[in-house]
Amino acid sequence: MSLSIDNLSFSRDERCLFDNITAILQPGQWCDVRGANGSGKSTLLRVLAGLIKPDNGHVTLPPFHYIGHALGLQPTLTVFEQIDWQSALLNEKIKKDALHDAIDLVGLTSMKNAFTTQLSAGQQRRLRFAILHLIPRPLWILDEPYTALDVSAQHVLHSLIEAHLQKKNRAIIATHHAMKINIPPAHTIQLEGQSCY
Amino acid sequence: MRRAWYWISQQGLSTQSFYKTSGRLLPFITAGFLVLFLYGLIAGLFFAPADYQQGDGFRIIYVHVPSAFAAMAIYFCMTICAVLTLVWRIKIASLCLTASTSLGAGFTFLALVTGSIWGKPMWGTWWIWDARLTSVLILFFIYGGLIALQSIIANKQHRDRAVSLMTLVGAINLPIIHYSVIWWSTLHQGATLSLFSESLIAPAMLRPLLAMIAAFMLFYGMIVCLRMRNTILVTDMKTEWVKKVLQ
């Protein structure tokens, strides 16, 4: 499966957010999207995920996971049910023991039967990471993955991303400070101070 | 072909070329409106013969029928704009759509009020829940909903597309209004005018009526053009051509 971003541009309310974004990612590579708050990082990722139509250009992506600002978790489901629901939504079957392993891996063992609303923001992120781990997808699109993470959760995230990339998968990650992973980004898209005209 | 169409939708139908063309057309539209309106008003109120059943009371037809016609024609026009907005994202179509809603609501209100004033002496009641009146009332409510929706959404693109979608859904009411006098036997009389068969009205009464209908539509065109031009100047304020126009 190929990944190419071709000549993407987008403006909102007569304000240009980005213009002529072009990138190709090979297997095992990741792309770093950098920029200050309000520079259009999240919008770019939503355009890539196909949630927003760009003004111009097009995107070819393999199947992917997308994690945005809002995590997309149902507040009234337990951790266990949440994963079951998400996998049903993605039409994937998950084995019971794999599920337990994943919950252990992200450090939510004691919260297995807690409702999502009872989890802290960081724990909710951990729950999302468990889904990333459980349902393999050749591309991850992550928007500010560091938000609300403590040190141990950051380690979990780093090892997940590294393992993901080592399996010849790809990732597009938006951050406003550098990702502390051992693999350097193959591309950097810098989103501030671009002139659109 | 796609590229050609893209060019037409982006350049040929650009706000700038609309501004230029509408600027040239507006004097003619205004003149046409004034001439037809004055002719229709004078001929309708003073020269057309009185109706043998309704006497002079029938003369309210010169306001009632044109406004009812405009109420539906504007909605029809909005439906076309809605399709152009949703499918091809043509900017001036969405401008036309949002400029039309309150005019449509106004004409519908006028049609309801004049109809009610006409109904009191002729039918003996201000209002009757028959199919034609009810469906026009629903049209008025739909216009109201669209105006509310339009006024509450801040993001322009979001607003235009949401209003377009709702306009399309409401368009189902148009055939119901039109055929209501045929499908259900109602108190409201059948259509007076028809494109394909002879009209059921004397030519001396008909000519002012047609003039008034045309005048109402020209008035609509005039106001919509003015509103669209205003909006274009505001939204394109930072572009070079607007700066030139405003100097």
Next chain:
Amino acid sequence: MLLTLIRYDIIRTLRRGFSVVTPLLFFTMIICLFPFAIGDNARLIAPGIIWVAALLAVLLSIDTLFTKEWETGCLDHLLLSPYSLTQLVSIKLLSHWITYSLPLIIISPVLGLLLHLPPPVIKTLMITLLLGTPVLTLFGALGAALMIGIRENSVLLPILILPFYIPVLIFGTSAITTPGSLPLLGALLLFSIATLPFLITQALKIGVDT
């Protein structure tokens, strides 16, 4: 898989606690207002009262149908699912109808008796509600889908949607007195099922794509 999704939709609604029965309570209380306001004559217009109350109850239940999904970001994931959004929306509407409208229909005979409706009329009334409430849910959902991303929307939804409820109300109540219009109500239901899920999908996409 789709069954799992329906199951979770219903579980989630039931876990919302008391708010699940609010529309049902509202329905009952609205109907009980009429005998106080118009005395014994209420029985003459009982089918109409029950229909209007059901209509308002459905409207009340539906306004946050999609706003929660939008705020939590779940709507993004519905869009990214391999299932089509129209499929997922239909599932959601089905479970919404089961949890909110079905109880109204089930309780309607009791309320009919309170208003002294004869049993055969109650039976027809239930049939019309069975055919009519899905149409109300579908149109309401269209409005709810347009509400995502709009703040201060409290009265907008009724204003937007009630014009479209009028035909349903006309056909629904006339089917009680003249059984001939029952097929018309059925036709309206089929037409709504055929067209509205698609339109709701489009409305959701408009809300997300901004």
